[in-house]
Amino acid sequence: MTELALLMRTQPLDLTTLYEEHARQVWRCLARLGVPPASVEDAVQEVFLTAHQRLRDFEARSAPSTWLIGIAVKVAANARRSSSRRGLLQPVPESMSARGPRPDDELERRRTLFELERVLSLLPDEQREVVVLCDLEQLSAVEVSEALKVKLNTVYSRLRLGRASLKVVLGGTVKEQS
Amino acid sequence: MSDENEGPPPLSPELHEFFEAHAKTGEPTQAELGRALLRLHGATRPTRLSVGGRRLLPPEILAVAAVLVLSVGGAFIGWRVRSANAQTEALSTAKAAWVRGDLEAASAAFEACSTAECARLAAAVKRAKVQSENIAGLDEAEAGSLLALDRELSGGARSVMGDRLEQEALPEGSEALFAAKQGNVMLMAGHDQTKVISAVSAFVHGSAIASSSPELARPLLKQVSELVPDTALARAAQKKLESLDAAPLEPKPASPAPASPTTDLGTLLERAKEAKKEKRYKTAVSLLQQCLQDEPNQPDCVVTLASTFATRGSETDNLQDNTRALSLYKQFLEVAEPTDKRIERVREILKGASLETQGQETRNVKTQPSDWATKRAAEAEDAYQRGVVLQERDPGAARLLFIDALVSSDPASSTQQKARAQLEMLEGDDSVLPASVKSQSRSLYLKGYQLRDSDPAEARRLFHQVIAWAPGGSDAQKARSRLEELDASPGLEPPGKSVARVITLAINERVSISVKDVSRTVIRNSTVAEVRVLGADKLEVKGLSHGEATVLIWTNDNRRMDLLLRVSEPARGAMGLLKIASNPIGADVIIDGKATGRRTPVLPSDPLEVPVGRHTIQFEWNGKKSAIQTLDVIEGANPAIRGEIPQ
Numbered sequence: 001m002t003e004l005a006l007l008m009r010t011q012p013l014d015l016t017t018l019y020e021e022h023a024r025q026v027w028r029c030l031a032r033l034g035v036p037p038a039s040v041e042d043a044v045q046e047v048f049l050t051a052h053q054r055l056r057d058f059e060a061r062s063a064p065s066t067w068l069i070g071i072a073v074k075v076a077a078n079a080r081r082s083s084s085r086r087g088l089l090q091p092v093p094e095s096m097s098a099r100g101p102r103p104d105d106e107l108e109r110r111r112t113l114f115e116l117e118r119v120l121s122l123l124p125d126e127q128r129e130v131v132v133l134c135d136l137e138q139l140s141a142v143e144v145s146e147a148l149k150v151k152l153n154t155v156y157s158r159l160r161l162g163r164a165s166l167k168v169v170l171g172g173t174v175k176e177q178s
Numbered sequence: 179m180s181d182e183n184e185g186p187p188p189l190s191p192e193l194h195e196f197f198e199a200h201a202k203t204g205e206p207t208q209a210e211l212g213r214a215l216l217r218l219h220g221a222t223r224p225t226r227l228s229v230g231g232r233r234l235l236p237p238e239i240l241a242v243a244a245v246l247v248l249s250v251g252g253a254f255i256g257w258r259v260r261s262a263n264a265q266t267e268a269l270s271t272a273k274a275a276w277v278r279g280d281l282e283a284a285s286a287a288f289e290a291c292s293t294a295e296c297a298r299l300a301a302a303v304k305r306a307k308v309q310s311e312n313i314a315g316l317d318e319a320e321a322g323s324l325l326a327l328d329r330e331l332s333g334g335a336r337s338v339m340g341d342r343l344e345q346e347a348l349p350e351g352s353e354a355l356f357a358a359k360q361g362n363v364m365l366m367a368g369h370d371q372t373k374v375i376s377a378v379s380a381f382v383h384g385s386a387i388a389s390s391s392p393e394l395a396r397p398l399l400k401q402v403s404e405l406v407p408d409t410a411l412a413r414a415a416q417k418k419l420e421s422l423d424a425a426p427l428e429p430k431p432a433s434p435a436p437a438s439p440t441t442d443l444g445t446l447l448e449r450a451k452e453a454k455k456e457k458r459y460k461t462a463v464s465l466l467q468q469c470l471q472d473e474p475n476q477p478d479c480v481v482t483l484a485s486t487f488a489t490r491g492s493e494t495d496n497l498q499d500n501t502r503a504l505s506l507y508k509q510f511l512e513v514a515e516p517t518d519k520r521i522e523r524v525r526e527i528l529k530g531a532s533l534e535t536q537g538q539e540t541r542n543v544k545t546q547p548s549d550w551a552t553k554r555a556a557e558a559e560d561a562y563q564r565g566v567v568l569q570e571r572d573p574g575a576a577r578l579l580f581i582d583a584l585v586s587s588d589p590a591s592s593t594q595q596k597a598r599a600q601l602e603m604l605e606g607d608d609s610v611l612p613a614s615v616k617s618q619s620r621s622l623y624l625k626g627y628q629l630r631d632s633d634p635a636e637a638r639r640l641f642h643q644v645i646a647w648a649p650g651g652s653d654a655q656k657a658r659s660r661l662e663e664l665d666a667s668p669g670l671e672p673p674g675k676s677v678a679r680v681i682t683l684a685i686n687e688r689v690s691i692s693v694k695d696v697s698r699t700v701i702r703n704s705t706v707a708e709v710r711v712l713g714a715d716k717l718e719v720k721g722l723s724h725g726e727a728t729v730l731i732w733t734n735d736n737r738r739m740d741l742l743l744r745v746s747e748p749a750r751g752a753m754g755l756l757k758i759a760s761n762p763i764g765a766d767v768i769i770d771g772k773a774t775g776r777r778t779p780v781l782p783s784d785p786l787e788v789p790v791g792r793h794t795i796q797f798e799w800n801g802k803k804s805a806i807q808t809l810d811v812i813e814g815a816n817p818a819i820r821g822e823i824p825q
Contacts, residue, residue, distance in 0.1 A: 019218060020757075020818045023211050031204030040206075044214050056367045109205075116203045119196075135189070135197050140708055163193060170192055 015052050022065050023048070025137065026072050031113060032132045033076035034121060043079050047072045062146040069139070070147040073129055080125070122169045127162030134159050269296065272303075274824045276331040277805045279338025281307045284331070302327050308578045310339065312557060313346045322354035322386045326379040329361060337805055352494075353385040353414075360411040369406060377405040381415055387621055389460050389628075392422045421458050443469055447478055454482070459490040467628050475513040480506055481520060488527075492700075492732065502633040504528065530737035558587035562597050569600070577601065584646040601646065619644045623653040627660065634664050682744045683707075683721045685790075685812075691717045691741070695734040703727040705810070707743045721745035723810045724791050747791055754811035755785035758795075760821040765799035773798075778821070797821035 023044065030043045050071050051058075058067060120128050133144045134155070141159070145152045189197070206214075272287030281303060288300035309316060309324055316324065321343055328340045344355065361378035365371060384398030399422070402415035450465035463486055469479035484506030491499030507524050514521055565579030583597035626640030641657035641664075648654055683689050694715055701709050706727035710718045719729065722745070729741040758767055758780035767776045767786065770793050778797065780786045790811050797804040804821040811817075 015218065016215070017818065017820075019215055023214065024206060027206040027211070027214075028204040031206075032200075041210065041214050041217075045217055048218055058363070058367075112200065112203045116200050135193070136200060136203075141710070163189070166196070167190060167193060170196055 015048060015055075018051060018064060018068070019048055022068050025065060026068055029069060029072045029132065029137060030076050030079075032116065032120070032136055033073065033080070033129060034117060035076050035079040037110060037113060039079055043072075043075050046075050050075070063143070066139075066143050066147045069133065069137075069143075070149065073133075073148060077125065119166070119169055123162055123165050127158050127165060130155055130158040131162040131166060135163070269299075270824075272296075272299070273331050274802075276303070276328075276339065277337040277824070278803060279806070281310065281339075299331070303331075305578060306339070308561075308582060310342070311561070311582075313342050321352075322357075322382040325354050325358055326382045329358070329375050329378050341806075341808065354382050356414065357381045357385075357411060360409065360414075364406060364409060364411070369409075373405045377402045377411060380405070381411055384415065385418060388418060388422060389464060389625075396422060421461050424453070424458070424461055443473060443476060443479070446472075447482060450479075450482060450486070454486050454489065459486055462486045463490075464628075475509070477510060477514045477518065480510045480513060481524065484510060484524075492730075492738070498633075498636065502629075502636070505633055526735065530735060555587060555591065555593065558583045558591070558593045558597075562587075562593050562600075565597070565600065581643075581646040584642065619647040619651060619653045622647070623657055626657065630660060630664060638664055679739065680742045680744060681719065682746060683719065684746050685721045685723060688718055688720045691719065693717055693731055693733070693739065697732045697734045699732070700730045701727055702730070706745050719743055723812065752790040753787045754790055754817075755787055756780065756809075756811070757782045757785055757818045758821070759818070760797045760799070760804070760823060762799060762823065765797040765804070765821065765823055768796040768798060768803075769793055771796075795819060795821070797823050799823045 026047050027040060027044050030040050030047070031037065035043045047068060051068055058064070062070075120132070123131065129148060130144060133139045133147065134141060139147070141152055141155045145155045148155070268287050268291035272284045272291075275281070275283035275287060285300060285303045285307065288296045288303060306324055306327060309320065313321070313324075324339070325343050328337055328343065331337070332340060340358070344358070357378045361374050364374045364377075380398045380401045384395040384402070388395040388399075396419060399415040399419045403412040406412050446465050446469040450462045450469065453459075453462035453465065463483065466479050466483040466486065469476060470483065473479070484503045487499045487506065488503035491503055507528055510524055511521060511528075514524075561579045562583035565576040565583065568576040568579065580597045580601045583593055584601065587593040587597065622640045623644045626637040626644065629640070630637040638661065641661045644651075644657040645654045645661075681689060681691065690712070692715055696711055696714060696717060699709050699711060699717065701707065703725065704727065705723060706725040707722055707729075708720050709729050710720075712718050717729075717731070719741070721743070724745055724747050727743045727745070729743060731739045731741060733739070758776075758778050760778040763778050765778045767774045767778060767780065769786075769788060774786060776786055788811055793809050793811060794806050795809055796806045802823050804823045807819070807821065809817075809819065
């Protein structure tokens with residue numbers, strides 16, 4: 001049964017249900033799309049408040065998760081813009097990304113997130129969005145094209161370019177580490 | 179096919195490793211999610227109600243007061259209503275029975291109630307009982323009517339019949355399914371339930387009779403816009419109305435031919451081609467049928483109609499349309515001038531279709547026409563036997579069963595003769611004839627009339643159905659004449675079934691398939707698997723959940739091949755966790771028909787563990803049961819389930 005069909009049967013649709021079912025994915029997306037860790041919670045709020053305001057306009061043309069991801073991508077883009085204006089996106093210190101045993105779980109979480117951010121921040125925003133949604137979030141290309149409101153071929157093209165850029169970036173990182 | 183359609187190349191090992199390493203990066207903790215939820219509630223909750231600028235009590239206190247007033251008032255009103263109106267109770271009992279799929283109980287409850295409304299619904303449920311025996315065999319109009327009845331009785335809630343209709347009878351992309359989904363969306367968005375149900379019902383009925391009785395369809399479709407203005411359903415109804423206004427009125431068999439047929443045929447053909455180009459297929463078909471009515475065997479009209487059916491058939495995966503298209507292409511070969519340049523192309527199309535039926539692929543599964551005929555004959559005999567059993571007790575239901583037997587059986591079979599004899603015995607007893615039969619038989623006759631040239635087999639079936647429904651009516655007499663005409667002309671053989679290749683894969687498994695010259699694909703049951711075209715000669719399918727899906731593949735030379743995907747059950751031991759709530763709380767949770775020993779609410783801190791795969795879930799509270807919900811549990815997923823128990 002599709003998510004949409006499940007949703008159809010769970011009525012009335014309310015904010016809590018949406019949140020319970022999709023908050024984890026929205027949170028992850030925002031963190032991976034370059035929203036600073038300290039601002040992710042605010043960005044999640046913004047996504048669900050936007051969804052709450054637009055719930056009546058939601059016509060189920062796409063799955064609720066796709067709809068929410070579409071909102072999240074825009075919120076993340078705004079967050080990236082405003083944080084870069086405020087200078088919050090500082091280069092990640094090498095000491096944070098250095099490998100080594102860290103007993104503190106929270107620190108470990110932050111460290112891997114910084115590591116991911118360090119690599120993905122080198123990609124152009126459009127390619128980064130598609131790579132995160134397709135390869136990290138495992139959404140299908142059709143879902144990504146619905147969420148980003150771009151053509152399917154554009155998704156494929158950005159994904160191809162994004163992967164190629166990422167490969168180059170990763171190659172550089174490996175060399176740097178070695 | 180351009181490079182752009184090929185999709186990205188496969189992941190290189192280093193990228194794969196990178197993504198694997200970061201599969202969980204960015205994942206929030208439970209505490210972070212909980213904190214954000216609390217903030218969200220705070221942001222969406224009014225801190226204090228105010229009216230006209232004057233502040234009132236905090237909402238919590240108002241809510242408690244409201245609950246108290248509603249409980250006391252509700253109990254009093256409930257007692258008054260229950261004691262004063264037992265009929266209403268019968269109605270709600272019947273509706274609850276319908277929701278849980280007990281049509282026998284629903285029918286009995288309606289019969290216990292003596293109002294006209296109950297009588298109407300009792301007749302409708304009886305008809306539904308018969309139809310439910312073979313839901314997959316219903317055409318879109320029948321399924322749409324049944325869906326409208328389901329919406330009326332279930333009040334928009336989930337029901338067993340609704341589930342079966344969605345899964346077995348309503349093809350993806352059908353208007354009835356679209357209306358049902360839009361109805362649910364409107365209910366979720368807080369629209370008035372009565373208006374939504376009426377609007378969905380009007381849309382489904384209006385759409386079903388749009389081609390056969392546009393005059394009747396117009397007021398129904400207008401009603402949709404009035405009931406639920408500014409909605410997707412209203413817009414769809416408006417669009418349909420516009421296409422009806424553009425199309426000519428229903429065919430008039432007795433009217434004389436126009437004065438200048440050549441000019442009119444040319445205009446009709448042009449309009450039809452334009453309508454086809456704009457994907458207004460119903461209008462195009464209607465215009466072309468009118469063209470053929472004026473001049474049967476007109477090659478341009480025949481081939482354009484065939485092409486219209488083929489296009490619509492391939493877009494909606496409608497077997498009936500594909501069958502009609504092939505019949506028309508064959509007809510075209512017979513009527514076209516030998517010098518006609520289109521003959522070669524039509525031969526190629528027919529050759530492609532014939533190749534499909536021969537089944538050259540390995541590991542093929544072929545639907546045998548003989549199996550289908552045997553099954554249909556067995557169903558007919560079964561319907562006849564059930565009719566005999568019910569004849570004394572419920573002549574109305576028996577009549578419907580005999581009609582079913584008559585329609586399903588071979589004209590020369592003994593079942594058909596026996597069913598006909600039984601119907602003749604019942605003939606004249608008008609009390610057993612449902613009120614809608616006359617309009618239904620008229621609609622069927624018109625449909626058969628329209629199809630008599632393009633799809634004689636279907637037209638025969640419809641004419642037989644008209645005769646069976648109201649043997650003494652004028653439509654039946656006309657249908658007999660049409661049948662005689664059809665019998666006098668040689669019929670065209672329907673094409674064979676398409677061939678399927680079977681691929682078995684596990685959940686999350688991706689399989690690449692080589693297919694030459696892929697033009698496009700359509701997947702049916704996309705919840706089970708997904709398909710990607712990786713290039714002109716390569717497809718990739720991925721299993722999503724346990725079950726079966728079909729991928730329809732068209733090649734550049736317009737041949738079709740079907741892939742049957744079987745996604746196998748997940749490995750034993752894989753579990754999913756469920757959070758469960760119900761209204762009212764304290765209900766027993768029943769999974770796959772077995773009590774789990776758990777009661778709602780099942781909280782996230784102590785979730786219910788169930789094996790991965792498809793399950794049914796039901797709630798029981800105080801002897802009352804909720805509707806059955808179907809659930810696909812995915813490994814590691816933690817979905818929230820909610821149940822509503824009728825009070």
